[in-house]
Amino acid sequence: MTNVSGGTLRRRPAQRRSLERVERMLDECARLLDEVGYEALTTKEVARRAEVPIGTFYQFFPDKQGLVRALALRNLDAFLDRVTARLAEVRLSDWTEMVDLAIDEFVVMKRSTPGFAVVDFGEVLPTPGGPALKGSERMLDAALENNVIVADRLRAITIDLLGAPIGPRLDRALVVAVEAADAVLKLAFRSHRDGDPDLIEECKRLVRRYLSDHLPGDAPGGRGGAGALA
Amino acid sequence: MTNVSGGTLRRRPAQRRSLERVERMLDECARLLDEVGYEALTTKEVARRAEVPIGTFYQFFPDKQGLVRALALRNLDAFLDRVTARLAEVRLSDWTEMVDLAIDEFVVMKRSTPGFAVVDFGEVLPTPGGPALKGSERMLDAALENNVIVADRLRAITIDLLGAPIGPRLDRALVVAVEAADAVLKLAFRSHRDGDPDLIEECKRLVRRYLSDHLPGDAPGGRGGAGALA
DNA sequence: CATAAGACATGAGTAGGAGTCATGTTAATC
C-alpha cells in the first residue's frame, strides 16, 4: 500500500476523481504496453482508453517516459508488498528459500500483472554508490527520492530476514543480484509465454550461488546445511 | 571482420560509396547515442551528420530501431572478434581466466567504443529454445539468422576453449551468464563514468560462481584448483 | 561500345504523435 509512484508525477492528484483518473491511466498504460510495447504506445491512446482528455494526461504526467516510470514504480511497490506479505506467512529455515520465494513471486507477477513483463525494472532500481550522473536531462529528482525508499525497503526486508544489520558489501550484492535476476527472467519471458521453466530454475541457481559468498551457511554444493536464518 | 550486421538492412549495399555511407551512418548513430540516448536520437540528425540525404538513409535502414539493431550487431561482432584475438594470444590455465578476460574486454569496449554502453545487448542475443514469439511486428527474420551466427560464434569460442563439445545445459548457461553479466555491467556504467570497479569485480564473481556449476574444476571457495583447460 | 537492368540518389511531402496553452469549471479555505 505504500504509495511510491508520486515522484514521477508532474502534479500529485489530491482530489478523489483525479486520483482515480491517474490510477486508470496507469492501468491502461500497463495493458497497452502488453499489447503494443513501449515504442508503439501513444499517450493519446492511453488517455482515450482511460476516458481522460489528453490535456488532463499532461496535467499529471510529465511525458510518456514519466508515465511508464510511474508504472514501474507502482509495480515494484506491489511486488515488494507481496514479498513482504508472503514472508510474514511462511517461516523460512534457510535464506535460499527466500531467494526462491522472491523469484517465484516475481514470476507470478510477470504472468498476472499487466505491463509487469514489459517495463524495465532496472530503470527504477537504486544505483549503489551515490546518485547516477546520467549524461542528459533524464531522472527527475523526485524519482531519485523514490528509489531511496525502494532501496530502503529491499534492505529492510533483508535485515528482517537475517535478524542482523547488513554491511555495504551485502547491500551492493543485493542490488547486483536483483539486476541479474531481472535480466535473466526477462530472457525467460522472451522465449516462452509463461516464462521458460528451465531458465527460471537457472535464475534461482544464479542468485543462490552468487549470494552464498555473502550470506551465512550452506556451502555451495546442493545439500541443505547448517545455515538457518533465525 | 565477419560481417554480421547485414540482416537488419533493407538493402545490402553493394557498391563502394554506399558501403561507406552505411558505415558512416552507423558511426554517427553510435556517437549520437552517446550524446543524447536512444529516445532523443533522430534519423534526420544521423543522416545529417553522416552527410547523407534522409532518403538514402531509408534506402538501407528499415527504421530507427533497425539502425540501432544493426549497430548492436556490429558492436557484438567486434567484441567477439577481440575476444577471439585475445584468446589466441594468451594461454589460459583456467576457464575462470577466460571469464575475466571476456568481461575485461567488454568493459574496455564500453569505455572506448562509441555507442557500446548504450545499446541493449540483450536485444541481439540468441533466444535459447527456438525463435522468440514476440507479441508484435518486431524481430525481422534476417535478424534472427544473424543471431544464430552470433550464438554459433559464442559456442565455437567456448568449445575451442574447453577442447570438448558442450551440451545443451552449458549452452543455455552461457546465454544466461552473458545476459546477467550484461545487466550488471550496465548497472556498473550507470553509476560510474568508466564503470564502477567494485561492480565489475562483482560481475566477475557472479559469472564465475554460476559457471562453476557447469564447468569442470575449481571447487568454489577461491583457491585455484585442478581445473585446467587444455 | 551500346544498351538494358538494377543499384543508388534525392528532398519535398505526408501522416501522425508529443506536448502546450488559453480559457473555463469545480473544490477547498478562510
Place this chain on the structure above:
DNA sequence: GATTAACATGACTCCTACTCATGTCTTATG
C-alpha cells in the same frame, strides 16, 4: 461569499518517422 488553488478541456503547434516519384550512376553482357 470571496479568494485561491486544483482540475478540465481539446484545438493547436512543432517536430519526427518514413515515403515516393523521379532522376543518375554502375555493371553485366552481347
